[in-house]
Amino acid sequence: MTTQPLPEHPDFLWRNPEPRSSYDVIIVGAGGHGLATAYYLAKNHGITNVAVLEKGWLAGGNMARNTTIIRSNYLLDESAAMYEHALGLWERLPEELEYDFLFSQRGVLNLAHTLQDVREGVRRVGANRLNGVDAQWLTPDEVAEVCPILNVSPDTRYPVLGATFQPRAGIAKHDHVAWALARRADELGVDLIQGCEVTGFVKDGDRVVGVETNRGRILAGRVGLAAAGHSSVLAEMAGFRLPVQSHPLQALVSELHEPVHPTVVMSNHVHVYVSQAHKGELVMGAGVDAYNGYGQRGSFHVIEHQMAAAVELFPVFARAHVLRTWGGIVDVTPDASPIIGATPVENLYVNCGWGTGGFKATPAAGWTFAHTIATGEPHPLNAPFALERFTTGALIDEHGAAAVAH
C-alpha cells in the first residue's frame, strides 16, 4: 500500500440552475442521501423533473464530515439486508458513475475487549453468515496479522480478546462520492440548487404541494426530506413530529503519514474508530456528544477520551498530531435505525434517523427512498423502517446489537 495522489476532477460537475417554479419531485438536502435519491429517481424510475434543494453547499453537511466507514455486518435481518444492498451498490458504483471515488475494500475489524463483546461478536458473525454477509471471528493473533500496529498484548487497559472481521468492508472518499452522484444526476436532468433553504411547506389540506424557500415558492408533486440533522426542524414546519434527537458527532484527522494502518478498526467499547485515508492522514471518530445540539461542534473532552483510547490501542499514534477536528449533526432515533417512508402529510416522504452511520448506506438509502417516492409504496428493503414502528412497537433495535453504529 502506498499513499496515492487524488484523482483530478473536472472544473464543472453540474450546472447551477435557477430554480424553476415547479417540479415533479423536490428533494430537500443535497447530502449523499438526497443526491443518491435524485440519481435513482432518474435512473431507476425515469423521473427527471427533479430538484434537490440545499440550504448551504452541496455535501457541506454530514456527507463530507463523516469518517467514511462502509460495512454491512449488522446483527438484525432488516439492517443486514439494507446495508448489504448498499455494499453491493458500492461495489459497482465507481464503474456505473464513471468516477473513481477511491472505494477501498480493506476490511473492518470490530474489536472485542470484554467477555460480553466476545459473545456479541461471535453471535453477530453467525447472524451475518446466515444473511450472506462476509464475516469472520478472529483471535488476537489473527487480529495482529490483519493489523500489525494494534496492541494485542494482554496487559493493556483494554485487552483485545478477538474481533469480527468483514473483508469486503472499507472506506471511500466521501466528497468524491457526492460529486460523482451529483454529476450523473445533473446529466440526467436533475436541478441541483445550492443556497436554497426550505423555510416552509405549501399545503392543500393534508397534502403537500410545494415548499417555501429563501428563493421563493417552488411547487412540487411530491417532496422528500433528506435533511439528516435538521429533519426534526423540517418536520415541525410541515406539521408532524419525528422520534429523532439531533446530537453533535465529532471526528479528527492527523497530519499525513506513511501508510501504517492497512484496514479499518472500530471499538465500540472504548468508543473510537480509525482508518488511514488514501492521502495518509489518520481519520478517527468518537461517540456522540450526549446533549442535543445543532452547532456542528461538540465538547473537547469527547475528543480527549477518544484519543486516549486510540493511543492505548495503537501505541505508534502517540507521536502523531491532531491536524483538525470538526463536528456534524446526527439525527438519532430511539432504536438507532433509520426512518424511510411516508409521513402523516400526504405526498411528503422522509428519510432520516441514520444517526452516526448513514454514509455506508448512501446508495441503498437513495435506492429505497427513490422507490418510495416514485411508487408511493416502500421498497421491500425499507418497509420495516417505517415511522409507524414506533407506534406498533416493531422496533429494529440495533442499539443493543451494534453499539457504536458508524
Place this chain on the structure above:
Amino acid sequence: MLLITCPWCGPRDEAEYHYGGQAHVPYPGNTADLTDEEWAAYVFYRDNPKGPFAERWMHGTGCRRWFNVLRDTTTYEVLAAYRLDEPRPALPQAGGNR
C-alpha cells in the same frame, strides 16, 4: 466543554454531569386509557428544537441530584439552571444579552 451551574454546587465542568434529555415530560396519568399513539408519544417522541431547550442534567460527580437547564441548542449557551420544583424560567428577552 459546557460550564453548567448546578443549583446546589455552583458552576462545574460539563464532564461532571450526565445528560437526561428533554425536561418537563410528565408520566401520563391515565395509563390504562392511553392509545398506542399516545404511548408512542410518551415513550419515543421528544422535542428536538433548534434554539432554547429545557433539558435535564444530573450532577454525577457532585451532589448527584437532577435539575433542569435551559440551553440554546445552536449556540450551546446555558440560559438558566433551575431546580426540579421550580417552573421553567421565561426566556431572556430577544435582543437582550443572549
